[in-house]
Amino acid sequence: MAVVTDNTQRPDSGPNSAPELPTQYAPAEVEGPLYERWVERGYFEADAKSDKPPYTIVIPPPNVTGSLHLGHAFEHTLIDALVRRKRMQGFEALWQPGMDHAGIATQNVVERELAKEGKSRHDLGREAFVERVWQWKAESGGQIAGQMRRLGNGVAWSRDRFTMDEGLSRAVQTVFKKMFDDGLIYRAERIINWCPRCLTAISDIEVDYQDDDGELVSMTYGEGEDTIVVATTRAETMLGDTAVAVHPDDERYAHLIGKQIKLPLTDRTIPVVADTHVDPEFGTGAVKVTPAHDPNDFAIGQRHNLESIEVLDERGIITVHGPFLGLDRFEARSAIVAALRADGRIVAEKRPYVHSVGHCSRCKTTLEPRLSMQWWVKVETLAKAAGDAVRDGRVDIHPADMSQRYFDWVDNLNDWCISRQLWWGHRIPVWHGPDGELVCVGPDEEPPTGEGWTQDTDVLDTWFSSGLWPFSTLGWPEQTPDLEKFYPNSVLVTGYDLMFFWVARMMMFGLYAMDGQQPFHTIAFHGMVRDEFGKKMSKSFGNTVNPLDWMDKYGSDALRFTLARGANPGVDVPIGEDWVQASRNFANKIWNATRFALMNGATVEGDLPPVEQLSATDRWILSRLNKTVAEADALYDDYQFAKLADALYHFAWDEVFDWYVELSKTTFFEGGEQAKVSARVLGEVLDVTLRLLHPIVPFVTDTLWTTLTGRESVVIADWPKDSGFRDDVAEQEIELVQRVVTEVRRFRSDQGLQPGQKVPARLNLDGTALAPHEAAIRQLLRLQPEGEGFSATASLPVAGAEVALDLSGTIDVAAERKRLAKDLAAAEKEKAQAEGKLGNEAFLAKAPDNVVDKIRTRLAKAEEDIVRLQNQISSLPTG
RNA sequence: GGGCGCAUAGCUCAGCGGUAGAGCGCUGCUCUUACAAAGCAGAUGUCGGCGGUUCAAAUCCGUCUGUGCCCACCA
Numbered sequence: 001m002a003v004v005t006d007n008t009q010r011p012d013s014g015p016n017s018a019p020e021l022p023t024q025y026a027p028a029e030v031e032g033p034l035y036e037r038w039v040e041r042g043y044f045e046a047d048a049k050s051d052k053p054p055y056t057i058v059i060p061p062p063n064v065t066g067s068l069h070l071g072h073a074f075e076h077t078l079i080d081a082l083v084r085r086k087r088m089q090g091f092e093a094l095w096q097p098g099m100d101h102a103g104i105a106t107q108n109v110v111e112r113e114l115a116k117e118g119k120s121r122h123d124l125g126r127e128a129f130v131e132r133v134w135q136w137k138a139e140s141g142g143q144i145a146g147q148m149r150r151l152g153n154g155v156a157w158s159r160d161r162f163t164m165d166e167g168l169s170r171a172v173q174t175v176f177k178k179m180f181d182d183g184l185i186y187r188a189e190r191i192i193n194w195c196p197r198c199l200t201a202i203s204d205i206e207v208d209y210q211d212d213d214g215e216l217v218s219m220t221y222g223e224g225e226d227t228i229v230v231a232t233t234r235a236e237t238m239l240g241d242t243a244v245a246v247h248p249d250d251e252r253y254a255h256l257i258g259k260q261i262k263l264p265l266t267d268r269t270i271p272v273v274a275d276t277h278v279d280p281e282f283g284t285g286a287v288k289v290t291p292a293h294d295p296n297d298f299a300i301g302q303r304h305n306l307e308s309i310e311v312l313d314e315r316g317i318i319t320v321h322g323p324f325l326g327l328d329r330f331e332a333r334s335a336i337v338a339a340l341r342a343d344g345r346i347v348a349e350k351r352p353y354v355h356s357v358g359h360c361s362r363c364k365t366t367l368e369p370r371l372s373m374q375w376w377v378k379v380e381t382l383a384k385a386a387g388d389a390v391r392d393g394r395v396d397i398h399p400a401d402m403s404q405r406y407f408d409w410v411d412n413l414n415d416w417c418i419s420r421q422l423w424w425g426h427r428i429p430v431w432h433g434p435d436g437e438l439v440c441v442g443p444d445e446e447p448p449t450g451e452g453w454t455q456d457t458d459v460l461d462t463w464f465s466s467g468l469w470p471f472s473t474l475g476w477p478e479q480t481p482d483l484e485k486f487y488p489n490s491v492l493v494t495g496y497d498l499m500f501f502w503v504a505r506m507m508m509f510g511l512y513a514m515d516g517q518q519p520f521h522t523i524a525f526h527g528m529v530r531d532e533f534g535k536k537m538s539k540s541f542g543n544t545v546n547p548l549d550w551m552d553k554y555g556s557d558a559l560r561f562t563l564a565r566g567a568n569p570g571v572d573v574p575i576g577e578d579w580v581q582a583s584r585n586f587a588n589k590i591w592n593a594t595r596f597a598l599m600n601g602a603t604v605e606g607d608l609p610p611v612e613q614l615s616a617t618d619r620w621i622l623s624r625l626n627k628t629v630a631e632a633d634a635l636y637d638d639y640q641f642a643k644l645a646d647a648l649y650h651f652a653w654d655e656v657f658d659w660y661v662e663l664s665k666t667t668f669f670e671g672g673e674q675a676k677v678s679a680r681v682l683g684e685v686l687d688v689t690l691r692l693l694h695p696i697v698p699f700v701t702d703t704l705w706t707t708l709t710g711r712e713s714v715v716i717a718d719w720p721k722d723s724g725f726r727d728d729v730a731e732q733e734i735e736l737v738q739r740v741v742t743e744v745r746r747f748r749s750d751q752g753l754q755p756g757q758k759v760p761a762r763l764n765l766d767g768t769a770l771a772p773h774e775a776a777i778r779q780l781l782r783l784q785p786e787g788e789g790f791s792a793t794a795s796l797p798v799a800g801a802e803v804a805l806d807l808s809g810t811i812d813v814a815a816e817r818k819r820l821a822k823d824l825a826a827a828e829k830e831k832a833q834a835e836g837k838l839g840n841e842a843f844l845a846k847a848p849d850n851v852v853d854k855i856r857t858r859l860a861k862a863e864e865d866i867v868r869l870q871n872q873i874s875s876l877p878t879g
Numbered sequence: 880g881g882g883c884g885c886a887u888a889g890c891u892c893a894g895c896g897g898u899a900g901a902g903c904g905c906u907g908c909u910c911u912u913a914c915a916a917a918g919c920a921g922a923u924g925u926c927g928g929c930g931g932u933u934c935a936a937a938u939c940c941g942u943c944u945g946u947g948c949c950c951a952c953c954a
Contacts, residue, residue, distance in 0.1 A: 233954080283953095408883095530891095532891070565902080581903090582903065748920085755908065830898075837934085843935070845934075846933090848897090
């Protein structure tokens with residue numbers, strides 16, 4: 001298929017035509033086949049037996065719940081860039097791919113699919129339902145893999161893993177058994193966060209707290225003189241109250257402590273207990289206690305030996321016999337308030353009350369605290385180790401200020417509820433005996449047989465298996481060569497939103513299961529992708545973007561470059577379509593610059609010419625090139641993708657594609673030896689620039705690099721090295737050229753000269769470093785030889801040189817006067833500022849020499865400019 | 880209630896002690912033989928307010944205002 005899109009605009013007919021590249025880059029036709037070629041050639045595979053040093057990044061496994069969003073594209077761009085560079089640097093680089101079964105999330109998605117068919121998972125039964133989820137996984141997984149290929153991700157596909165595959169399930173079982181045997185996993189009945197829709201327990205961090213509008217109801221408990229007023233937002237729980245608690249020092253209620261009072265709407269009486277948990281300043285200072293439906297109340301119940309009465313079932317339906325039986329919790333709430341009011345128990349009308357309510361992070365349903373028997377991980381020692389590994393520097397957190405949040409978390413951790421009443425996930429490998437015995441079964445062990453033994457029906461929290469990801473993907477629990485080579489992982493790249501769910505768990509599991517070996521050396525946190533106004537992307541707000549749309553429209557490179565360009569460490573990255581378009585323009589610019597280079601014989605063959613043969617322009621760009629290599633290395637090593645992308649963008653576009661190419665055109669057009677030298681230099685500069693850019697924009701760079709060099713692929717090329725070449729003299733010289741050119745261009749523009757209009761000019765560059773650049777300056781400024789009858793209409797002294805132009809007397813004096821007056825004002829302001837500083841004794845005494853020198857230089861230049869400008873103004877024709 | 884962060888050009892953001900920057904957008908002129916997805920030139924800011932430290936503050940400190948995020952067992 002031709003790469004040509006529109007080649008009609010400017011037909012190539014001249015001697016310099018380079019028919020192999022069209023004038024526009026068409027990513028859509030290049031990227032797909034190129035990616036498949038990379039994969040076929042095995043570039044992304046990693047060999048445990050290699051002598052090269054390892055570099056490992058495991059993919060944060062995407063959930064198999066659907067397709068990837070921009071956040072994934074962002075994360076993948078960063079990881080791919082890191083891995084590609086390390087591969088070029090000679091590391092045995094492994095980007096470990098895979099996906100997460102995402103227990104509750106995936107189960108919900110498939111249940112929703114079933115609901116469309118009018119079925120529930122219970123209609124299918126556990127086995128058939130799980131089979132159905134596997135089907136979903138196959139589809140969703142394929143879609144995700146397709147998107148990753150589209151994005152250009154250099155992952156080792158042969159190693160693709162899934163958290164529910166056989167090997168990883170084995171890892172899960174092995175760790176569970178070890179922890180069970182070590183007493184780190186136990187079973188206990190506690191108040192947990194229960195989702196009445198998902199019908200499962202969830203862990204503390206799966207709770208989303210939102211400020212909800214509720215109503216605070218105050219009601220009287222007790223009879224006669226023994227009454228007490230309590231307040232609640234969850235009136236329905238009063239059916240399960242087994243006490244009222246007051247503060248022990250609260251004199252208002254001292255006479256009631258120990259007494260039994262009547263619980264309204266029931267035939268029960270409940271005690272008044274004294275507990276320091278109660279804040280006497282809050283509300284009435286008296287709290288109704290419902291041990292079965294509130295964690296605080298449960299704790300009070302434990303301290304006072306209170307009964308726990310469950311009043312709601314797993315769906316949030318009242319189970320207490322009486323008028324409220326069978327009501328949903330919210331119906332029951334109003335019904336009970338109404339009944340209490342009828343009974344004269346409501347002392348203050350209910351009032352609006354905004355309070356924080358827990359919601360299921362998966363389905364948004366209001367959670368119900370519920371007393372329940374669950375499996376727990378005892379985190380104390382694990383969390384301590386996870387904190388210490390960062391504290392003692394074995395694991396680095398980037399950016400560093402993220403570590404505070406990490407410590408706050410691991411140092412204040414409650415035990416982790418790991419059991420879920422779901423069907424999709426790793427079944428808990430514990431068998432219950434007829435007399436309540438518990439037997440944990442390891443991977444190669446036979447479960448107990450005989451009458452009454454059954455396996456636990458719960459599955460594990462999905463984060464249990466993802467917590468093992470850094471080593472389970474490498475073959476653990478087998479001591480594989482892969483494990484030996486690629487563990488610990490080099491870097492973990494992930495969003496700060498996964499710090500607790502995933503990162504902290506990997507730290508705990510890694511240190512525990514791998515004998516104290518941390519899972520990775522460095523954690524690099526990135527931010528969240530936001531829309532172009534910095535707003536969070538959400539489906540309900542309608543500002544989400546399918547990365548495929550933008551990739552189809554502008555190319556994967558454009559999307560990747562845009563994402564990299566916004567990636568400041570740990571900071572959210574906004575992205576808009578305009579920005580992707582701008583990146584597409586950059587890719588096209590690289591394309592056309594390379595096209596120009598090829599037309600003019602740019603080559604990478606042979607050694608670079610010796611310095612003596614190089615022009616100042618060549619030496620300047622090579623000096624800048626090597627500085628850029630050094631800068632890029634430092635930025636890559638520091639995960640500063642935004643600055644990296646920006647530095648490369650400006651070096652490539654401004655310095656190479658604008659100035660160097662333009663300054664070299666006369667050389668190229670004239671041909672000869674110097675053209676050959678510059679062609680080799682341009683080849684070098686492009687070669688290195690393309691290699692520097694490759695990790696971020698892999699497709700366009702590989703396409704161009706192979707065309708330029710004739711070599712196999714930039715994917716396996718060596719990473720550029722700073723040769724150490726620097727030439728400050730040449731840099732200053734070119735800076736001077738740039739000043740002259742810019743100044744004269746400004747004059748031309750102010751005078752309304754059309755850019756292409758040729759103007760006869762006399763250049764007096766004697767005594768300046770500009771002399772060798774006369775031809776280039778003339779080319780850039782469209783200046784003709786002076787010819788016969790030259791008559792200077794305007795004379796521009798700048799940087800010690802003088803450019804005289806013959807405008808046939810048509811100079812716009814007013815415009816020129818305005819321009820010069822403006823410059824003069826600026827110079828005078830500059831002079832005044834500098835003089836002010838230099839006249840300040842304290843400044844001279846305390847400021848460092850280099851700063852004082854700088855100011856002196858500024859003053860000198862300002863004074864020089866003032867004289868020059870005044871002369872220019874006075875020499876303007878009057879009238 | 881605790882903790883963290885942010886307020887810089889119209890928008891999104893860099894800069895974090897020594898002359899205010901980038902991208903996009905905006906204005907003007909151009910198809911000047913790589914590229915109009917381009918080139919050239921230009922305009923735009925009391926760097927949130929108020930104090931302080933310093934020879935010097937967008938940059939450090941205090942404070943106020945606005946705003947975002949995380950954590951917490953607010954009946």
